[in-house]
Amino acid sequence: MEPHELTVAEASQLIREGKLTPTxxxxSILKRIDALEPTLEAWVTMDRERALSDAEALTREAQEGSIRSPVHGIPVGIKDIYFTQGLRTTMGSPIYADHIPEYDAETVAILRDAGAVIPGKTETTEFAAYDPAPTRNPWNTEHTPGGSSSGSxxxxxxxxxxxxxxxxxxGSVIRPxxxxxxxxxxxxxxxxxxxxVFPLAWSLDHVGFFTRTVEDATILLNVLSGVEHRPDPEPPKLGLLRGYYEKTADESVWEGLMDAADRLEDGGAEVVELRLPRSFEYVHPAHSIIxxxxxxxxxxxxFRKNPESYKPKMRSHVAGGLLIPSPAYLRAKRIRGVFAMEARDLLGEADCLLTPSxxxxxxxxxxxxxxxxxxxPWSFCGFxxxxxxxxxxxxxxxxxxxxxxxxxxEEGLLSAAGWCERILDFPKGPRTP
Amino acid sequence: MEPHELTVAEASQLIREGKLTPTxxxxSILKRIDALEPTLEAWVTMDRERALSDAEALTREAQEGSIRSPVHGIPVGIKDIYFTQGLRTTMGSPIYADHIPEYDAETVAILRDAGAVIPGKTETTEFAAYDPAPTRNPWNTEHTPGGSSSGSxxxxxxxxxxxxxxxxxxGSVIRPxxxxxxxxxxxxxxxxxxxxVFPLAWSLDHVGFFTRTVEDATILLNVLSGVEHRPDPEPPKLGLLRGYYEKTADESVWEGLMDAADRLEDGGAEVVELRLPRSFEYVHPAHSIIxxxxxxxxxxxxFRKNPESYKPKMRSHVAGGLLIPSPAYLRAKRIRGVFAMEARDLLGEADCLLTPSxxxxxxxxxxxxxxxxxxxPWSFCGFxxxxxxxxxxxxxxxxxxxxxxxxxxEEGLLSAAGWCERILDFPKGPRTP
Structure with a gap:
């Protein structure tokens, strides 16, 4: 097995045991990038030199028996809206094509302190909104990888x-x-x-991350939050949301979910059907307004100075936003409160809510x-x-x-997700396009 | 001297000493109201029965040697936008003409617990905005008492x-x-x-109060905030704001301020001239937008259902507000942050800022x-x-x-105000119209 195929947990274990060095x-990661990047276009800017010297320093530290954290020596891609000190950060926009931040985003600084190695910056849609990045989907390069965190x-x-x-x-993490x-x-x-992190819409913006396993997601969460979550996978009670979700989903998507739900039930999970609360019908318009x-x-x-420097979808969002009356914004914020309360009540009836992604x-x-x-909806209420x-x-x-x-x-959610992952048994190895 | 002429501190002292009863x-207060109310129209709704029975109970408590606080037995008028349980609260609006709240505003509850007696509700402009109440100024009944807290x-x-x-x-406290x-x-x-307290514009709304002395203002502050402020009157360093204030003030107002400033300087205060910060020019428009x-x-x-139920000034504010683009609101909020920082810096050069009221x-x-x-401006930045x-x-x-x-x-501000009050020596007795 090549090192680039390892999960965070696997690589971390080998580094701790002295069987693998950060270097x-x-x-292995850089070779993989060299091989695939021409096809996938996932990276905007590489930072090979700093990454190599950091990896060497972390290798020496490890050889001296000092391991900083579970991400010691682990390569982490950084979406190009996170500020990286001395390293170009473009937001996917020509306006910031030459923008070199003077400081690291707090998350980037935490990762560096914890021993992460940053090979470079990953492609983002313009300002993390809807105008596509050039990145392709490793499962089929004629398909979108989704966005906005396309490169990651x-x-x-x-x-x-x-x-x-x-x-x-x-939906810029879950969807891609x-x-x-x-x-x-x-x-x-x-x-x-x-x-x-460059804001798109600050009361909706969330930090998130990509991994190939739920275990790895827990590692990232613990490093970034500074809190030790210890999920304990057990068969969960899942609250299936039909209604809007069933009506809106592509047929293949709903079939896939039903099939997965059957397998989870066979494995021992309880699946109950829950009804979306009344305020749900206002959630999408209110989200759009905010x-x-x-x-x-x-x-x-x-935008007023130079509207042409924005791509069409972002331009239309900004132009539209400038016309929204301010009481509509405040009302949209109130709807968030109502929906959050109703969604919290809904979660009294299950361990977590189940929908297609x-x-x-x-x-x-x-x-x-x-x-x-x-x-x-879950970015809207912040769950x-x-x-x-x-x-x-x-x-x-x-x-x-x-x-x-x-x-x-988070701990309960990761417990449920870890259990589902085990039952669903999707291949965890990297995909070669 | 009739009891209605006493300040809070004086009446409180006499009640503690057993020389005056809350009853x-x-x-005396109710007799004064009976005599003047036909002329001044300061009260919307009286609550004589409850006030009398509360005063009797507080009188018994005092006779048993139990004094709840410095407002034990003190009559306090309540502006008619503060909810009073079981007592009509109209906001000065026909829409709420028959509105009887089910609970006391937190401030009202604190005052009642502390032994205050509430004779009734005082007149407010409609929704505490600009459409006048019927109240007249005790100094000259052909003149406005100011608003929105006109009755108080x-x-x-x-x-x-x-x-x-x-x-x-x-300016609904300072101006009236x-x-x-x-x-x-x-x-x-x-x-x-x-x-x-019924909101007018929640990020600008402040609780405030009226007294005839700075000492009484300290008593109210301490009861309502739950913190014991102990001002210590001493000659302050006053930062006089000319510029906008001098250019805008009525001649008689500016002359009055200059005369007062001279007397304060003669008394030992230091008066320095300070320049309004750059952001001040955006303060009034930003305040209006919020x-x-x-x-x-x-x-x-x-308003959409029944615009005619609003008086003209409020109607125009609401109709105008519905047209303000939402980014303008957010920008106005950011200006508040900038102005607050600049005003804080300005206050590094004096104990307090001095302007006409x-x-x-x-x-x-x-x-x-x-x-x-x-x-x-000071409602805008919250100072x-x-x-x-x-x-x-x-x-x-x-x-x-x-x-x-x-x-x-607050403690420093009340220290400065108490010292100025002593030098300026304005009569503290009640005004008979």
Whole structure:
């Protein structure tokens, strides 16, 4: 087995045991990137020199018996909206094509301190919104990897790194993770610092990450949150949301979910059907209003000066946001409170909520990153959600199931996800396109 | 001396010493109300029965040697936007003409627990905005008492109660206090709970109160905040703001301030001239945007159904607020942050800021409550401010000086205000119209 095929937990174990060095791991990762990057276009900017020297230093530390954390020597891809000190950070926008931050985002600084090695920055849609990055899906390069964290999802899926940071405002972690057949995790709003992450819509923006296993997602969460979560996989009580989800999902997606739910029930999980609360019908419009308002607020000045420097979808969001009356924004914020209360009540009846992770499988297109509608409600209320691969469509494209838990209920959510992952038994090795 | 002429501190002292009973004090207050109310129209709803029975119970407690607090047995007028359990609360609006709350505002509950007696509810402009109440100024009944806390200011000024609650979103405590020749105090934003106070624009709304002395203002602050402030009057360093204030003030107002400043300097205060910060020029428009947006947000539904149930000024604010683009609201909120930082720096150079309390003296009109422009900046940034009467115009109308301090700097602000009050020596007895 090549080092680039290892999960975070596996590589971490070998480094601790002295059977693998950070340098050797990085070397394998860089070779994998050299081989696949021309096809997948997952990286915007590489930082080979710093990565190599960091890996060497971490190798010496390990040889002296000093291991900083479970990510000591682990390569982590960083979405290109996270500020990296001295390393170009473009937000996927020509406006920031030459932007070199003077400081690391707090998450980046935590990862570096913990011994992570950063090979480079991964592709993002423009400002983490809807205008596609060039990245392709490792499962089928004619299909989108999803967005906005396109490069991070494709990189983890294809073994160009075992884990990567993304961000989610609508469905920018869960959707690309599902499209690329990996685990995507978006913890509770504000649990992990957004300091130094370029805002899209600050009251909806979440830090999130991609891994190939739930165990690895726990490792990342623990390093980034500074809290030791210890999930204990057991058969969960899953609250299946039909209604809107069933009506909206692509047929292949709903079939995949039903099949997965059957297997989970056979394995010992309890699946109960729950009804979406009344306020759910206002969730998507309210999310859109907050999204467009805050995006317009961030970009107003630049947009008025030079609207042509924005790509079409972002331009339309900003222009639209500038027209939204302010009481509509405040009302949208109140709807969030109501929905959060109702969703919390709903979670009194199950350990977590069960839905498909995306409306469709990865679309056969590089012009659209797909629809975040199934993820946006949980970005809206800020509840933690995770996607676990649950099977393939007839066309061989991955499907994911999305689990959502209570705020700060990360440990329970990871327990449920870990158990589901074991039953569903989706291949964890990297995908070669 | 009749009991209604006593300040809070004086009455409190006599009650503690057994020389005055809450019942006797209330009796004097109710007689004063009977005598003046037909002229001044300061009260919307009286609550004689409850007040009498509360006063009797508090009299028995006092006779048994139990004194709850410095407001034990003290009558306190309550502005009619504060919810009072079982007692009509109208917000000055026909929409709420028959509204009987099921609970007391937190401030009202604290006052009742502390032994205050509530004779009734005082007149407010509609929703504490700009459409006048019927109240008249005790110094000249053809003049406005100011607003929005019109009834509370007139009641305290005329001895219909020694103290009363008001609220300030623009200049609704400081302005009417100045117009009526009493002390008005608006503590730091959020220092005192707004729970159960009907919102006008929640991020600008402050609880405040009227008294005839700075000592009484300290008593009210201590009871309502639960923190024992112990001001120590000493000659302060006052930062005089010319520029905008001098250019905007009525001539009589500026002359009155200069005269007061001279007397304060003669008394030993240091007066330095400070320049308003750059962001000040955005303060009034940003305040207006937040004001209109939040007011529109509160009233949107009712307004769309029945715009005629609002008076003209409020109607225009709500209609205008519904048209403000949401990024403008967010930008206005950011300006508040910038101005607060700059104002904090300015307060590094003096103990408090010195300005006139109002643009004009009380206008000869019952159709306008006057201009809050001199107070709105401190409602905008949430800094505490107080007005102390400083003299009379040639026409015999009171003038006030406004002092502004740092957030949570109430003790220092009251120290400065107490010292200024002693030097300025404005009559403290109630005014008979």
């Amino acid at each position: 050797r791991l990085l070397d 999802a494709a990189a983890v899926s294809s073994g160009m790194c075992p884990t990567a940071l993304g961000s989610q405002t609508g 993770a599902a499209f690329c057949g990996v685990v995507g995790f978006k913890p509770t709003y504000d649990l992990i610092s957004r300091l130094g 999204f467009a308002t805050e995006a317009a607020s961030v970009h107003e000045e630049g 995306s409306v469709t499988p990865a679309l056969r297109s590089l012009k659209s990153t797909g629809d975040p509608a199934f993820n946006a 933690p959600s995770i996607t676990v691969p649950c099977g393939l469509t007839g066309d061989g494209l991955p499907l994911g199931l999305q689990l959502t838990g209570l705020p700060y209920g | 006797r004090l209330l009796d 200011a007139a009641a305290v000024s005329s001895g219909m109660c020694p103290t009363a609650l008001g609220s300030q979103t623009g 206090a100045a117009f009526c020749g009493v002390v008005g105090f608006k503590p730091t934003y959020d220092l005192i709970s707004r729970l159960g 004001f209109a947006t939040e007011a529109a947000s509160v009233h949107e539904e009712g 109002s643009v004009t003296p009380a206008l000869r009109s019952l159709k306008s409550t006057g201009d809050p422009a001199f107070n709105a 505490p401010s107080i007005t102390v009467p400083c003299g009379l115009t040639g026409d015999g109308l009171p003038l006030g000086l406004q002092l502004t301090g740092l957030p949570y700097g």
